[in-house]
Amino acid sequence: MRYRWETPASVWQEDERSGEFELLATEGLGRIDWQAHAHSRLPDVARLLGASLPDACACAPIYPEGFAFCPNCGRSLLRLPGTPARQAGWWGPGVDATLPRHVPHGLPVTSLPLGDSLEERPAAPHVGRHDLAMPVPPNAQCVFAASHYGFPEQRLLALAHTRGVLQYWDPVAGLWHVMAPDDGAAGLAFTASCYAWLPVLEPRRGEVAIVPTSSGLHRLWINPVSETYRTEPVLEAPLVAAPGAMRRHIACLVCPDADAGGTVRLWSARSDLLEVEEFACPDIPRAGWSRPIGYDGRLFWLHDQGQLAWRPGQPPLFTPWPPGWLPRLDFGGPTQSRDGRLWHIGHDGQGYSFLELGTDRPESAPIDGARLGFANFLFRRGHPVVDEPWSGEHIEDLNQDDTLVLPLLRAFNNNRSQPSGLVLRFHKYTGRAEEALEARVLPRTTVEWIGRRNVILDEVVRLSRPLDCVPFVYAGCLWLHHPDWNEIRGWRLEDPA
Ligand SMILES: [Zn+2]
Numbered sequence: 028m029r030y031r032w033e034t035p036a037s038v039w040q041e042d043e044r045s046g047e048f049e050l051l052a053t054e055g056l057g058r059i060d061w062q063a064h065a066h067s068r069l070p071d072v073a074r075l076l077g078a079s080l081p082d083a084c085a086c087a088p089i090y091p092e093g094f095a096f097c098p099n100c101g102r103s104l105l106r107l108p109g110t111p112a113r114q115a116g117w118w119g120p121g122v123d124a125t126l127p128r129h130v131p132h133g134l135p136v137t138s139l140p141l142g143d144s145l146e147e148r149p150a151a152p153h154v155g156r157h158d159l160a161m162p163v164p165p166n167a168q169c170v171f172a173a174s175h176y177g178f179p180e181q182r183l184l185a186l187a188h189t190r191g192v193l194q195y196w197d198p199v200a201g202l203w204h205v206m207a208p209d210d211g212a213a214g215l216a217f218t219a220s221c222y223a224w225l226p227v228l229e230p231r232r233g234e235v236a237i238v239p240t241s242s243g244l245h246r247l248w249i250n251p252v253s254e255t256y257r258t259e260p261v262l263e264a265p266l267v268a269a270p271g272a273m274r275r276h277i278a279c280l281v282c283p284d285a286d287a288g289g290t291v292r293l294w295s296a297r298s299d300l301l302e303v304e305e306f307a308c309p310d311i312p313r314a315g316w317s318r319p320i321g322y323d324g325r326l327f328w329l330h331d332q333g334q335l336a337w338r339p340g341q342p343p344l345f346t347p348w349p350p351g352w353l354p355r356l357d358f359g360g361p362t363q364s365r366d367g368r369l370w371h372i373g374h375d376g377q378g379y380s381f382l383e384l385g386t387d388r389p390e391s392a393p394i395d396g397a398r399l400g401f402a403n404f405l406f407r408r409g410h411p412v413v414d415e416p417w418s419g420e421h422i423e424d425l426n427q428d429d430t431l432v433l434p435l436l437r438a439f440n441n442n443r444s445q446p447s448g449l450v451l452r453f454h455k456y457t458g459r460a461e462e463a464l465e466a467r468v469l470p471r472t473t474v475e476w477i478g479r480r481n482v483i484l485d486e487v488v489r490l491s492r493p494l495d496c497v498p499f500v501y502a503g504c505l506w507l508h509h510p511d512w513n514e515i516r517g518w519r520l521e522d523p524a
Contacts, residue, residue: 034092036109037076046099047087050076050252055177055232057209060253070199072252075178077109108179115139116174116181117500118226118236120436121318124272127441131369132321133223133271134360134401136437139500142447142478144520150480154473157485159504159517164194164203167510170222173501176249177232183501184235184249186224191216191240193256195249198502206249209257213245220316220328223269225277237277239266244279261300267291267312271319271326272298276339278326282313293335293343306342311335317356322369327384329356329371336385346387351375354382357464357494359434360401362416370416372398381416392417397460404437404446411477413445431456431463435507436498438478447478449505451493464494474507474516484518 028043037053049061053076069089073080079090083102090097094104115125120135130136148155166187173183183196185203191214193206208214217239225237227246235247238258243266245258262281270279278295291311296303317329328335331353337343348354354373361369361384370381370392379397383389394417398407405412409427410420430452437448453463454471463469472493474485490509497508503521 032091037078037092039091041098045087048090053252055234055248056250056252057248057257058253058255059250060255067200068197068254071197074107074180074199075182075251077107077179079104079106081105110179111177112175112179112181114175114181116172116226118172118174118224119170120498121223122226124226124228126439129367130439131361131363131402133318134320134437135435135498136402136404136439137500138439140440141436141438141449141500141505141520142440142476145476145482145484145505145518146478146480148476148482148484151475151483154483154486157507157516158519160514161196161506161517162201162203162514163508163510163512164196165205166190166192166194167508168495169194169497169508169510170224171497171499171501171506171508172224172226172235173499174226174230174235176235177230178251181502182251186215186238188215188217188222193247193249195251195254204254206254206256209250209255212256213240213242213258213260215240215245215247215256215258217241217266217269219266219314220268221318223271223318225270225272237261237270239269239279241265243281244270262294264294267314268316268328269318271321271328273321273324273326273337273339278319278337278339280308280311280316280328280335285313293337295337295339304340306337308335308343308345311345317360320361322361323367323385325385327361327369329354329361331356334384344387348373348382349375349389349391352380352382352391355379355397355461358397358399358460359405362401362403362405364415372416399432399460400434402437402446404434404448406432406434406450408432409452411445427452429457430454431460432475433464433493435496443479447476449484449498449507450475450477451487451490451496453490453493465492467491469493485516 030041032039038051040049078092079094082105086099125138164185169185169187185194195204233248238247243263244261249256264281264283267282268280282291291308293306319326325338333347335345352375369384381392407420409430413421433451435449452473453469469490472487472490476482504517506517508515
């Protein structure tokens with residue numbers, strides 16, 4: 028005999044002989060492949076569904092939502108909460124919708140108060156170490172999202188966007204799982220330009236984001252019970268650049284007939300996907316664009332050849348860079364002057380300069396050397412630049428002259444006069460910034476928090492390709508991932524409960 032149990036969100040079947048429960052269906056997750064499940068996954072599944080787990084008996088490994096007592100022996104069960112988690116999600120360092128409008132969006136700037144906790148650690152020159160480690164996902168070149176996706180608990184996803192592999196972290200078992208595509212799911216690979224996805228702020232169960240793929244924009248859904256994902260098309264056309272959001276609009280660059288020499292078009296819609304508009308963008312590149320940056324009511328996509336600026340409702344405008352001037356997109360991203368204008372660093376063959384963005388007659392400001400960073404979190408070698416982007420560096424410690432600082436993540440805090448954030452410091456490095464970011468193996472690097480006090484969080488020997496470092500915040504910790512490392516390093520932001 029098999030009994031059927033219906034809870035508000037799910038349908039379960041109880042096997043009378045074994046006394047075990049099998050999930051047949053649950054809201055929003057589509058087809059459930061229960062038999063394929065190892066029992067080791069059940070503690071995680073129970074937390075996602077808000078189901079019950081055995082506590083004082085071992086009659087069954089999982090019970091339907093709301094069960095307070097074991098129907099077999101009457102002992103009490105562990106009832107897990109069923110309401111979706113409220114904590115802020117993480118969508119990559121460039122996606123934080125809660126930043127104020129006067130801060131550029133799309134750059135690695137977070138509004139999470141990371142400094143409050145990290146600055147309680149012993150200050151430099153004390154060299155700290157990470158508190159925690161997590162295995163690197165099997166496909167290590169990836170972007171991370173930590174959100175509740177409509178479930179009661181936050182979960183971490185790692186999308187290897189160059190290969191189109193979606194990986195799910197089971198925090199209870201401590202294992203990564205590769206999620207299989209449902210029949211008909213779109214391939215998730217996107218390699219034409221820098222990657223960015225559009226998070227869903229009020230997700231339905233299993234809803235992750237609107238993701239760019241080589242075939243268009245898709246709404247991505249996960250089923251962590253069956254370890255599968257599915258997609259729904261939002262826009263079917265080969266994508267040229269990642270999507271961005273400006274207030275109530277989203278937009279991306281597509282090239283419908285790329286093989287036939289077609290032209291790039293800017294596609295836009297309201298956030299509810301109504302009021303679609305398209306604009307032709309003749310003679311602009313079909314790959315190699317930055318993530319879009321939102322500022323001053325406009326979205327900007329940057330490229331080695333020029334900038335594309337778009338204000339919702341108006342045609343986009345492509346402006347090539349001045350002759351001979353090449354941006355250094357690897358140095359970080361745009362930064363602001365005190366009057367609120369946006370600037371980008373580049374090189375004209377003679378020297379470095381900042382060039383004004385968003386105007387067809389840009390001003391330029393020459394500088395005497397490379398400056399790494401973005402959004403007013405800028406460094407000239409080992410020293411911060413705190414006034415205008417082209418101001419002289421602020422030298423506190425002459426010993427930092429032979430170091431080079433690469434900012435990774437700025438923590439935005441309205442109450443601070445000087446920007447704070449996470450950086451890498453390359454020691455005994457006096458070579459060119461370009462070489463440090465590309466080919467070199469850097470003998471000694473420290474991971475540092477720059478803030479009210481500077482804290483050395485960790486140290487790394489023989490680092491190469493530092494731009495592959497990916498910071499993320501998940502489960503009350505700041506994490507730093509590099510595809511070459513065996514483990515992801517983590518620092519606690521909260522006291523362990
Ligand atoms: Zn029991």
